[in-house]
Amino acid sequence: MLKFIAFFRRFQVFLVFxxxxxxxxxxxxxxxxxxxxxxxxxxxxxxGTLLSWERNIIKYLYLDEANQKLQAENxxxxxxxxxxxxxVDPKTSIINDTINKLVFERIPATVxxxxxxxxxxxxxxxxxxxxxxxxxxxxxxxxxxVGIVYDVSKHFSIVxxxxxxxxxxxxxxxxxxxxxxxxYETKDPRRVKLTxxxxxxxxxKGSKVLARGSGGYFAQGEPIGIIENMQPVEGKPxxxxxxxxxxxxxxxxxxYIIKNIHQEELQTLEKNIQELQ
Amino acid sequence: MNNILTHIIRFxxxxxxxxxxxxxxxFGYGIHPMIYPLFIIMLPFDTRPVVLMAxxxxxxxxxxxxxxxxxxxxxxxxxxxxIRPSIFTRFAPRDDYDxxxxxxxxxxGYAWFIKVALSLFFIHHLWFFxxxxxxxxxxxxxxxxxxxxxxxxxxxxxxxxxxxxxxxKNI
Numbered sequence: 001m002l003k004f005i006a007f008f009r010r011f012q013v014f015l016v017f018x019x020x021x022x023x024x025x026x027x028x029x030x031x032x033x034x035x036x037x038x039x040x041x042x043x044x045x046x047x048g049t050l051l052s053w054e055r056n057i058i059k060y061l062y063l064d065e066a067n068q069k070l071q072a073e074n075x076x077x078x079x080x081x082x083x084x085x086x087x088v089d090p091k092t093s094i095i096n097d098t099i100n101k102l103v104f105e106r107i108p109a110t111v112x113x114x115x116x117x118x119x120x121x122x123x124x125x126x127x128x129x130x131x132x133x134x135x136x137x138x139x140x141x142x143x144x145x146v147g148i149v150y151d152v153s154k155h156f157s158i159v160x161x162x163x164x165x166x167x168x169x170x171x172x173x174x175x176x177x178x179x180x181x182x183x184y185e186t187k188d189p190r191r192v193k194l195t196x197x198x199x200x201x202x203x204x205k206g207s208k209v210l211a212r213g214s215g216g217y218f219a220q221g222e223p224i225g226i227i228e229n230m231q232p233v234e235g236k237p238x239x240x241x242x243x244x245x246x247x248x249x250x251x252x253x254x255x256y257i258i259k260n261i262h263q264e265e266l267q268t269l270e271k272n273i274q275e276l277q
Numbered sequence: 278m279n280n281i282l283t284h285i286i287r288f289x290x291x292x293x294x295x296x297x298x299x300x301x302x303x304f305g306y307g308i309h310p311m312i313y314p315l316f317i318i319m320l321p322f323d324t325r326p327v328v329l330m331a332x333x334x335x336x337x338x339x340x341x342x343x344x345x346x347x348x349x350x351x352x353x354x355x356x357x358x359x360i361r362p363s364i365f366t367r368f369a370p371r372d373d374y375d376x377x378x379x380x381x382x383x384x385x386g387y388a389w390f391i392k393v394a395l396s397l398f399f400i401h402h403l404w405f406f407x408x409x410x411x412x413x414x415x416x417x418x419x420x421x422x423x424x425x426x427x428x429x430x431x432x433x434x435x436x437x438x439x440x441x442x443x444x445x446k447n448i
Contacts, residue, residue, distance in 0.1 A: 013326040013359070020334045020355045027348035028408070047296065047342040054297050115345070117307060119410050119418075122345040158345060187307060187418060250303065 048112070048156040052126060055112040062253050069254070073142045104219050106140075106256040107131055112156070116189040116249045121161040123147070125255060128155045138217035138258040144246035145169060145211050145224045146255060157257075162224075163189055163249055170215070171224055173241075174208040176201055182209075182224065182243070189249050191228065194241040199232050201239075209243050216260040216267070284320065288336060291316040296343030299433070307422035310429045313340055313350075314401050315437060317358050318393060322376045326362060333358035346409075353405040357397045368392050382438040394434050398427045 008015065107127060114123030127133050129152050137149045139159050148167070150160040160167060163184045171194060172179035180196035194209060207227050213220030229242040260266070295313045302310060317333050324332075337351030344350065365374070368389060374380075382390035402423045410419050 013330075016327045016330055017355060017359045020330055021352055024334065024337065024348040024352035024355060025408070028346070028352065050293075050297065051343070054301075113301075113343070113345070117303065117305070117309065119415070124345070 045153070045155070048124065048126075048153070051113045051124060055110065055126075059110075059253075065251075066254060069142055105259040105261060107133065107259060109133075109157075109255055109257060111252050111255060114161070114249075114252060116161070116163055117187075120165060121163040121184075121189075121249070122150065123159050123161055123252065125157055125159060125257075126155065127257060128153050128157050130154055132259060133157050133257050134259075136215075136217065137260075138211075138222075139255050140218065140222055140258060141247045141252060141255050143223070145218055145222055146247055146249065146252060148217055149257065159255075161249060162192060162245065169217070169224070170212040171209050171243075172212045173197070173203055173227065174210055176203055176207070178203065179212050180241075190245060192225070192243050192245060194227070194243050195238070197239045197241060199237050199239045203227060203230060203239060203241070205230060216263045218258060280321075287316060287319070288332070288339075292336060292339035292343075295340050300340070300344050304429065306425055307418060308425045308429050309422065310426060310433055311340075311350075311398075311401070311405075312430060312433055312437065313337075314354065314357055314398060314430075315394075315434045317354060317361065318397060318434075319380055319442075322365070322374050322378075322380060326359070329361065330355050330358040349405060349408055352408065353401045356404050357401045360400060361397065364393055364396050367396075379442075381442045382435065383442055387435070387438075390438060391431065391435065394431050395427065398430050398434070399423070402426050402430070 109125040109127035109131075112124050112126050115121045125139070133149060133152050135149055135152055138145070139147045139149060145162060147159040147161040147164075148169070149157050151158045162169065162182065165184055167182060167184060169182040170179060171182050173194070178197045178201045180194050183193045183195050185193050197203070205227055209224045209227060211218040211220065211222040211224055213222070223246050225243040225245040227241055228244040231240045232238070233240045291313045295311065299310050299312050304310070313336050316336055317329070320329060320332065333354040334351050337354035338348070340346075340350040340354075341348055365380070370385065370389070374385075378384045380393075403419075406419045406422045406426075
């Protein structure tokens with residue numbers, strides 16, 4: 001025992017170093033693998049509040065741009081509902097897709113903190129469980145898909161941005177209907193890769209890439225971007241497709257969280273089939 | 278007592294400055310300026326290594342709260358706190374340090390400060406970016422982010438030293 005204490009005293013500094021490293025790194029890597037910890041992130045009340053204050057100060061810089069966008073969005077929405085059969089209240093608007101009988105509800109929110117230069121990017125929004133946000137809901141802006149909700153607290157949520165290496169949003173190319181997965185590989189926050197499309201399928205440059213709506217995160221046909229560049233992958237019969245995102249993630253301020261009312265039904269139905277997960 | 282209070286205030290200012298200002302800056306080219314390691318560099322010479330690492334861990338977590346990095350900053354900060362004593366010994370002046378003075382550029386000269394800051398920031402950033410990318414194929418991005426960020430961080434640290442840490446007038 002005395003020897004043990006002597007040993008500990010001798011290597012005290014190194015042992016404390018090891019313990020602190022294990023605590024920090026296990027937290028980091030466990031969060032990278034599955035969303036569990038609710039501790040080291042900005043959905044936390046104190047930092048969330050501070051970041052909201054910061055946001056309140058700088059939001060005036062973007063008012064002009066935001067107004068123009070909202071105006072354009074209003075025009076588009078009005079075209080979609082020529083007769084006011086679907087009521088639109090100012091807080092949430094509901095899009096009824098009468099052919100598929102799917103109902104998507106959109107909850108508006110503002111981005112209070114974001115990153116786009118890292119290998120894995122997240123952003124914080126000022127809506128949480130109180131507004132009905134849950135984990136794994138899709139998030140879009142007026143221009144297209146931006147991410148999936150990753151963690152929620154009462155007033156804030158963290159969204160895994162489309163600029164994350166394992167985001168894997170299922171998407172298809174308009175015109176050819178071939179579908180694959182969106183992945184973020186490059187350092188360029190304007191572009192993502194569309195993987196898993198066989199190179200015997202003819203794809204045109206400039207065709208639109210749309211969300212496929214699998215998993216019920218997004219409405220089918222939610223825009224993502226356009227195909228900017230295509231090259232065959234060396235040694236594989238696949239296309240290497242570069243997609244330019246519609247939404248510039250560096251200038252993301254206003255988003256909508258998509259609530260799929262049939263999500264539970266979809267999940268119970270697909271639960272038993274491994275291949276659909 | 279007064280001294281401890283100074284360091285507590287410094288701690289809060291560094292976390293807020295990193296979380297609200299420097300963490301939000303966007304330079305492109307993979308540059309992420311980090312200034313909170315400066316807090317660890319400027320703790321008194323006679324801080325015990327265990328206390329040094331505990332404080333580094335706390336400031337790291339503080340920054341993690343803001344940046345959604347879940348413990349990555351804490352890990353890098355603890356690493357440089359662990360290494361700090363050997364770096365200080367390596368660059369010690371001929372007649373060793375005066376423990377009463379603070380480890381700032383004004384007390385020990387800018388050449389000394391830049392040498393220490395470059396070594397510690399380099400280790401910190403290399404550790405941080407390596408863990409962030411965590412694959413060998415990304416070594417180009419890791420190298421570029423590390424080198425460019427070190428340059429920017431050290432320049433900002435020197436500016437902070439010039440602007441906020443003037444030579445103490447008492448004594």
